[in-house]
Amino acid sequence: MQLLQKFNVIGALYKALHFFVTKNRGRSFRQKVFSLLHPTPTSGPLHRYIDHLIILSVLVSVLSIIFETITEVRAVFSTEFKLLEVVTVTIFTVEYVARVYSCCELPQFAHPIKGRLRYMMTLSAMIDLLAISPFFLDMVLDKNFDLRFLRVFRLSRLLKLTRYTGTLNTLFKAVQREHRVLLASAFMMLLLVILTASLGFELEHDAQPDKFESIPASMYWAVITLASVGYGDISPITPLGRAMTVVISLIGIGIFAIPAGLMASAFTDQLRIDRETFENEFRKAIADGRYSSAERHVMDAEAERLHLTPQDVNRIIERVHQEMRSVGHDVTEGLDPEVMMERYRQQISALRGMAHGKSADQIDALLRNEAKSTAAERAIWQTLREK
Numbered sequence: 001m002q003l004l005q006k007f008n009v010i011g012a013l014y015k016a017l018h019f020f021v022t023k024n025r026g027r028s029f030r031q032k033v034f035s036l037l038h039p040t041p042t043s044g045p046l047h048r049y050i051d052h053l054i055i056l057s058v059l060v061s062v063l064s065i066i067f068e069t070i071t072e073v074r075a076v077f078s079t080e081f082k083l084l085e086v087v088t089v090t091i092f093t094v095e096y097v098a099r100v101y102s103c104c105e106l107p108q109f110a111h112p113i114k115g116r117l118r119y120m121m122t123l124s125a126m127i128d129l130l131a132i133s134p135f136f137l138d139m140v141l142d143k144n145f146d147l148r149f150l151r152v153f154r155l156s157r158l159l160k161l162t163r164y165t166g167t168l169n170t171l172f173k174a175v176q177r178e179h180r181v182l183l184a185s186a187f188m189m190l191l192l193v194i195l196t197a198s199l200g201f202e203l204e205h206d207a208q209p210d211k212f213e214s215i216p217a218s219m220y221w222a223v224i225t226l227a228s229v230g231y232g233d234i235s236p237i238t239p240l241g242r243a244m245t246v247v248i249s250l251i252g253i254g255i256f257a258i259p260a261g262l263m264a265s266a267f268t269d270q271l272r273i274d275r276e277t278f279e280n281e282f283r284k285a286i287a288d289g290r291y292s293s294a295e296r297h298v299m300d301a302e303a304e305r306l307h308l309t310p311q312d313v314n315r316i317i318e319r320v321h322q323e324m325r326s327v328g329h330d331v332t333e334g335l336d337p338e339v340m341m342e343r344y345r346q347q348i349s350a351l352r353g354m355a356h357g358k359s360a361d362q363i364d365a366l367l368r369n370e371a372k373s374t375a376a377e378r379a380i381w382q383t384l385r386e387k
Contacts, residue, residue, distance in 0.1 A: 016045040034102035037095070039301040051164055054095060058157050061088040065154050089135045092157070096128045124163055131157040167307065170274060174266035185258045189226075192255055196222035196248050203241040226252030274306050279316050355384035 023042040024032045035043045036050055064084045067073050074081065100116055109115035119125055134153045162168045175182065197218040204212040211234045212218050221234040225248060236242045282299055303313050354360065367373045367381050 012045070013049065016049055019044040020046040030102050031105060033098050034105040037099055037102060038105075054091065055161060055164055057088045057091045058160050060084060061157055062155060064088075085135065089132050092128065092132045092160075096125075096132060099125065099128065127156065127159045127162075131160055170270050170306075171267060173274075174263065174270040177270065178262055178266040181262055182259060185262065188258075189255055192226060192248075192251065193219060193222045196226060199244055199248075200236065200241065203238055203244060204236050207238050207241075222248075225249055227256055228253060271306070275308070278302055278306060278308070279320065282316060283320055351380075351384055355381065360385070 020032075020035070020043070023044060024035060027035075027042070034040070036047055039047055061084065064081050067077075068081050100120060103109040103119040104112055104115050106115075106119075109119045120129070130153060194215075197215050200218045200221055201212050201215045204218075212221070224231055224234075225245060228249060236245050278299070281302070300313075308316075354363065364381070364385070367378050
């Protein structure tokens with residue numbers, strides 16, 4: 001209870017719930033469920049809290065699965081592990097049902113039956129189903145079947161975290177964009193593995209028939225040699241075999257490093273493209289002179305996905321505003337009142353900082369000169385100095 005009071009958890013939850021109820025008054029139940037599970041202008045902080053609850057449940061569930069494999073720990077905390085499993089599976093089941101129920105709010109799944117079936121076939125929905133299915137199958141069929149192997153699939157719950165991080169989406173885009181080059185690199189690696197295994201078999205089979213029994217059996221040695229792992233359980237003993245191993249190891253360092261370099265470069269390029277796209281989308285959002293709270297919410301969600309800090313976003317906004325001012329565009333014309341109010345508060349905060357900063361006395365002296373300032377400017381400055 002002291003911890004809750006320290007971080008004001010109850011107060012934050014109450015404010016989030018009040019905001020959600022106020023913003024969603026008059027909307028259907030399905031729309032409310034959708035707003036809880038997806039970022040929308042009416043979601044508010046409550047959506048983030050639900051995401052955090054699901055993420056915490058995934059981490060707790062996976063940790064309990066890991067520690068449950070320790071015999072001594074399982075013997076002491078068997079009941080607690082079962083209780084944790086029931087609680088987390090209940091959370092995941094409610095989430096899955098709620099997502100299937102509310103998916104019709106998305107245009108691509110609008111049909112009440114076919115849309116839900118299409119959604120259930122998506123990768124994210126199948127991951128959600130896979131996360132809960134071992135529990136129910138184990139509960140129903142454990143008496144007649146040995147389903148212990150299904151418990152390993154509980155670790156698939158980690159895949160649920162892909163929904164809550166934009167970094168993986170950026171990585172998938174990078175792989176998709178560079179898939180031809182990556183496939184060519186993989187083909188080169190496969191050829192090199194086959195060649196290495198064949199040479200190892202030809203040079204070492206007579207000396208070590210039990211270790212280099214065939215070319216497929218030699219592929220294990222080829223891979224660990226090319227990857228510079230070298231466990232030492234299999235190693236050449238003939239002079240030609242050892243010489244070949246040295247050459248192949250040096251070649252493998254370069255060949256196996258190609259995909260890593262490609263992925264690093266592709267990921268950096270994709271991140272740059274995404275951020276440029278974000279900047280262009282912001283330009284479009286204010287091109288008509290209007291920047292509504294709904295548009296601001298969408299841009300904030302995209303900035304969070306790209307891991308942009310508030311400082312990064314402010315720099316982008318300021319750069320776009322400067323570009324628009326340079327062509328004579330009034331960036332404040334037609335702005336949403338909520339956005340204008342927020343900007344007004346920011347300007348007041350900046351002026352307060354000036355009024356109490358190091359140069360405040362110098363500005364004060366300049367404002368006393370009636371030839372360089374107006375009465376309204378002096379009155380505003382005096383008000384800021386008094387606060």
